[in-house]
Amino acid sequence: QVQLKQSGPGLVKPSLTLSLTCAISGDSLSSNGVAWNWIRQSPSRGLEWLGRTYYRSKWSNDYAWAVQGRITVSPDTSKNQFSLQLTSVTPEDTAVYYCARGSRSTFDFWSQGTLVTVSS
Amino acid sequence: EVVLTQSPGTLSLSPGDRATLSCRASQTVTDNLLAWFQQKPGQAPRLLIYAASGRAAGVPDRFTGSGSGTDFTLTINRLEPEDFAVYYCQQFGSSSFTFGQGTKLDIK
Numbered sequence: 001q002v003q004l005k006q007s008g009p010g011l012v013k014p015s016l017t018l019s020l021t022c023a024i025s026g027d028s029l030s031s032n033g034v035a036w037n038w039i040r041q042s043p044s045r046g047l048e049w050l051g052r053t054y055y056r057s058k059w060s061n062d063y064a065w066a067v068q069g070r071i072t073v074s075p076d077t078s079k080n081q082f083s084l085q086l087t088s089v090t091p092e093d094t095a096v097y098y099c100a101r102g103s104r105s106t107f108d109f110w111s112q113g114t115l116v117t118v119s120s
Numbered sequence: 121e122v123v124l125t126q127s128p129g130t131l132s133l134s135p136g137d138r139a140t141l142s143c144r145a146s147q148t149v150t151d152n153l154l155a156w157f158q159q160k161p162g163q164a165p166r167l168l169i170y171a172a173s174g175r176a177a178g179v180p181d182r183f184t185g186s187g188s189g190t191d192f193t194l195t196i197n198r199l200e201p202e203d204f205a206v207y208y209c210q211q212f213g214s215s216s217f218t219f220g221q222g223t224k225l226d227i228k
Contacts, residue, residue: 037217047165047208047219062215065121098164104171105212106155110164 002026004099004111011117012093018086018116022099029080030055035102038073038084041113042095052102053082089118122147124209124220132228139196141223143209148189150213156185156194157208159222165208169194201227 008020022036029036035054041047051063051073063071072085086093094117100107123146133139143154152172157165167176169185172192182197196203204227209220 046221047210049217049219064216100164104174105151105153106167106170106210107157107165108167108170108176110166113164 002101002109004101004109006097006099006111006114008114008116010115011119012089013120014090014118015088018084018089018093018097018118020084020097020099020114020116021081022083022111023079023081024101025080027101029075029077029082032056033103036073036075036082037100037102037107039098039100039107039110040093040095041098044092045095048095050084050086054102091118094118121216122149122211122213122218124211124218126207126209126220126223128223129221130224130226132226133199134228135199135201137199139194139199139203139225141194141196141207141225143187143192143194143220145190145192145211149192149211152188152192153212154185154187154192155210156183157210158203158205159208160205168207196225199225 003025006022012018035052037052038050053073053075070087075082096113098113099111101109125144127142154172156169159165173185184195186193206222206224208222
């Protein structure tokens with residue numbers, strides 16, 4: 001059974017960088033045919049896909065247009081985990097953040113979610 | 121970007137009823153890559169249906185997905201008490217994903 005456990009601060013000051021990590025068990029970061037995603041949820045924006053990383057003979061990324069330029073999703077094969085960095089955050093980035101495995105063009109395993117608040 | 125519009129916003133039914141939830145896309149969903157999720161308070165979304173009609177592992181057969189193109193439906197037969205939750209649709213296209221705004225299924 002795939003399990004995803006995320007970690008990172010729950011409070012980030014405006015203009016700084018939000019950083020979260022998602023540790024994978026029960027699967028490999030480099031598995032063929034799957035991707036590793038970050039998704040967030042807030043009352044104002046609903047569920048919003050942010051970006052993903054995946055391995056298809058080389059590492060690749062896709063990012064949502066709304067956060068392009070501020071987001072980096074990075075694999076760490078030595079620890080079987082991946083990370084999210086979101087720069088220049090504002091209060092509008094306050095949300096519950098999830099990591100999720102992507103398969104068959106959807107998301108089949110999710111983390112428990114972490115509330116990240118952007119506030120001074 | 122494909123916009124998904126779900127209706128109704130809230131559906132009030134009783135256990136044993138049939139629920140019909142709609143998801144309409146602003147343009148054709150590529151290869152009918154449309155999924156449905158169930159979310160309960162304080163929990164992550166749970167995948168129910170993938171590729172419009174494929175049932176995810178462990179999902180009871182009272183959950184059925186159908187539709188194609190721009191119009192998709194999630195039908196829940198014989199509602200059980202644990203089915204009352206918020207339901208979201210989600211699509212994939214052009215290396216991007218979008219979600220609908222959700223339908224809340226509550227007990228009448």
